[in-house]
Amino acid sequence: MFSIEVFGLPILIVLVFAAAFYFMGCAMDALAAESGFGPFGNMLILFTGFLTSRMALDALASPPLPWEWLMPAAVGCAFTGLILAMLVKLLGRMA
Numbered sequence: 001m002f003s004i005e006v007f008g009l010p011i012l013i014v015l016v017f018a019a020a021f022y023f024m025g026c027a028m029d030a031l032a033a034e035s036g037f038g039p040f041g042n043m044l045i046l047f048t049g050f051l052t053s054r055m056a057l058d059a060l061a062s063p064p065l066p067w068e069w070l071m072p073a074a075v076g077c078a079f080t081g082l083i084l085a086m087l088v089k090l091l092g093r094m095a
Contacts, residue, residue, distance in 0.1 A: 021046040021078075028082065035086045045085055046078045053077030 025043030029036045036042055054074040057065060
């Protein structure tokens with residue numbers, strides 16, 4: 001009949017990823033301590049990094065990437081974005 005989609009993903013998958021990234025945000029908060037952004041901030045950075053990198057990889061890949069490669073690449077880009085944000089925050093404190 002009709003489909004509710006957010007960025008090309010069904011809403012249930014988006015909610016499952018949001019919950020998973022919240023728990024990952026809590027874990028990253030425990031590991032990063034004061035260099036992190038709190039559980040919710042880490043979750044937002046991971047989740048937005050995942051969605052934007054998924055859309056970018058889907059749009060920029062000349063032959064479309066298979067689902068098995070797209071998801072790990074998007075998760076890896078999300079963690080890279082979080083680590084870069086933590087590095088910028090740490091360097092800002094040192095200055």
